[in-house]
Amino acid sequence: MSSTEKRLLKEYRAVQKELAEKRSSIRDTGIVDLHPLEDGLFRWSAVIKGPDQSPFENALWRLEIDIPTNYPLDPPQIKFVVFGEEKIRQMQRKTGSGTRKVCYKMPHPNVNFKTGEICLDILQQKWSPAWTLQSALVAIVVLLANPEPLSPLNIDMANLLKCDDMTAYRDLVHYYIAKYSAYESNDV
Amino acid sequence: MADQMDIDLPAPAPQQAKKKRFEVKKWTAVAFWTWDQNNETCAICRNHLMEPCIDCGNNPNFGANSRTATHTKCPRAVGVCNHSFHLHCIDTWIQKRNSCPLDNSDWSIKDILKD
DSSP states (O other), X not given: OOHHHHHHHHHHHHHHHHHHSSSOHHHHTTEEEEXXXXXXXXXXXXXXXXXXXXXXXXXXXXEEEEOOTTTTSSOOEEXXXXXXXXXXXXXXXXXXXXXXXXXXXXXXXTBOTTTOBBOOGGGTTTOOTTOOHXXXXXXXXXXXXXXXXXXXXXXXXXXXXXXXXXXXXXXXXXXXHHHSEEEOOTTO | OGGGSOOOOOOOHHHHHHSOSOOOOOOOOOOOOOOSSSOSBOTTTOOBTTSOOHHHHTOXXXXXXXXXXXXXXXXXXXXXTSOEEEHHHHHXXXXXXXXXXXXOSBOOXXXXXXX
């Protein structure tokens, strides 16, 4: 077992322990779920909740996490799971067996609308091995409430903020949440 | 009759004062200690700093011949920012970026502690 896997195993145990607690601090930070996928420790899946008092409040998003082989020296690659309109329609029709309703679009100035890619300095040049998957996810939740319109991946959303049009910004986010959420199927 | 009644006379005061009110029969001192460092866990591998790093700790040959020929133990490095890490861990990180993982300041070693 490589030292990367050993460290990931440590993180896994810590996260599972916290998630199992009824009243845990990990949930208060907006992390609903975080677990490795079945094929080992290098691909993880997470669910986060939009922070209170932000347009994203109470809605859920799924993220996929790819771990580089020399983690934690290199940052994990984290992006939002986004689907095309067609696929989301299909999922909505199926009324999946899952109980969690997740939004599959992320309209945010620092998230690529098509790919779900996130622009966040600590996931790139400001990364430090002292961060964990858990703390990186907390940073993403915080980013939702604190967008940075000066380094945008989604220029339209950034422009709304630059024009200080909070009403349009909030309504657009609510529109996407209402239109592109679906109950997830159990195969994720 | 009155002079035969039992009257509790006040005890002679000077003699009482000489007797100690308390006497220490046993005294047990208790002390706690921590290292004079800001962190006790290596933020890079998440092992305790008193334990070897994640690589050495799981190496069955550790102690006999660990990663470096000169060290049979896993020394700790303390930076000028007073954050400490396993020397093995911080060595691999500063090849990426010469900064303290905990406060992002420029990393330079203040001390290397071998146990």
